[in-house]
Amino acid sequence: MSAAPTAARLGLLACEVCRLVSRAPALGGDAHCPRCSATLHARKPASLARTWAFLITAMILYVPANMLPIMDTSSLFGTQRDTILSGVAFLWTSGSFVLALLVFFASIMVPLAKMIALTVLAASVQMRAAWHPRTRTRLYRVIEFAGRWSMLDIYVVTLLVALVHVSTFASIHAGPGAAAFGAVVVLTMFAATSFDPRLIWDTLGEKP
Amino acid sequence: MSASPPVACLECDLLHRRSPLPPGGEARCTRCGACLYRWARPDANERALALALAACILFVVANVFPIVGLEIQGVHSSATLIGAARSLWDDGARAVALLVFVTTVLVPAAELIGITWVLAALRRGRRGWGAVPLLHFIESVKPWGMVEVFVLGVLVALVKLTHVASVEPGAGLFAFGALMLLIAASAAAFDADAAWAQLEAGR
Ligand SMILES: [Zn+2]
C-alpha cells in the first residue's frame, strides 16, 4: 500500500473544532487555527497515555459501581439496598421487560462494551496492528456515540431520591455506588475523547 | 469563495477535495467511511436559529414546572429537575448532583443561549461579541449535554414508581420531551461550516 495523502503527510493540520485545514508552521511550536484560534495538533496529544489512564481508572471504579448499592430504600419493612443489577432484576420481575432490557443495556452492557472496545483499540494501536482498520474506526464511532446512554441510571436515582425523600412511609437515598458509577461514565467518556482514531491508520502507510 | 478548501477526515486524516452535494446528500470518507460534511439548505442556520430560540423558551418551561408528581398514602410530592438535583445534593450525594446539574441544566442552557446568540448576530450580518470563542466552547461541550438520556431516565423512574405509588407526569416532562426534539432538530439543521465561514469573513 502506498502512503495515502493524509493531512499530516502533506504538512497540513486539520482543526478539530471548525475543520479548517491549514498549513503547519515551519518552526514547530504551538499552532493555532487561523479561523477559530483553537490549538492545532496533527494528532491528539499523548493520546494513548491519556486513554489508558482514564480507561484503567474507569475499570477499577467499575467494581464498586456494580458491587455497592446505588440506592437505599428505607420503609416500615426495613431497608433495601439496590445495586444496578438488582434494579434491573426488579424491573424484570415486575413485568417491565422492555425497560429491564433497556436499563441492562445502558447501565451494564454499554460501559462494559465500551471499556473492552477501548482496550482493544488502544492495544491494537500500541502493537501497530494492521488488521481491519475500517472496522476498528467504526467501532470507535459507535462507542463514542453510545457512551452517553449509560447516564440513564444516574437520572433514575436522582428522580427517585427527590420524589420519595419527603414521604413518612419510605425514603430513598443515593448510595455510594451511584458516585462510582457516575465516575465510570465520565471517565469512559474522557477515555473515548482522548483516543485518536487517526492513529489506527497511521501505521498502515509505513509498510512497503 | 475561492477554490474550495480541502477537508480532512477527522477519523483517519485522509484529505478530500470538496465537491457539491445533491440535496440531502452527505460526503463520506473514501477510506474509513466517516461523514466528512453534509448538504445544508441555504437557509439552514435561519432554521437552526428559530429552533434554538424555541428550545430556549421550552427550556425555561421544562425547568419551572414539575416533571413528576407522586402520591404515597396521602402524601403528595413533586419535583422539578433543579429541585431533584438539589435534594440529591442535600442528601449528601454532591458529586452525583453536580453531574446531573451540569449534564441536564448547565451544558444544555449554555449551548442553547450560545448558539442563539451567535446565529442571531450572524443573521443581522454581524459578528456577535465573543462569537468565535463561544462557538468553540459550544462545540467542545456538546457531548456533555444529555437531555435525551434524562428524558428516558424520567420514563424509567415513572415505571418504577407506579409499583409503589400513584404517579402523574407533570407539565415539565412534556416540555422536556419537546425540548429534546427541538435540540435534536436545531443541531441537525445547524450548518457549522457556513457559520464559521461567515465568522471568518466578518473579521
Ligand atoms: Zn478552527
Ligand SMILES: [Zn+2]
Ligand atoms: Zn476517513
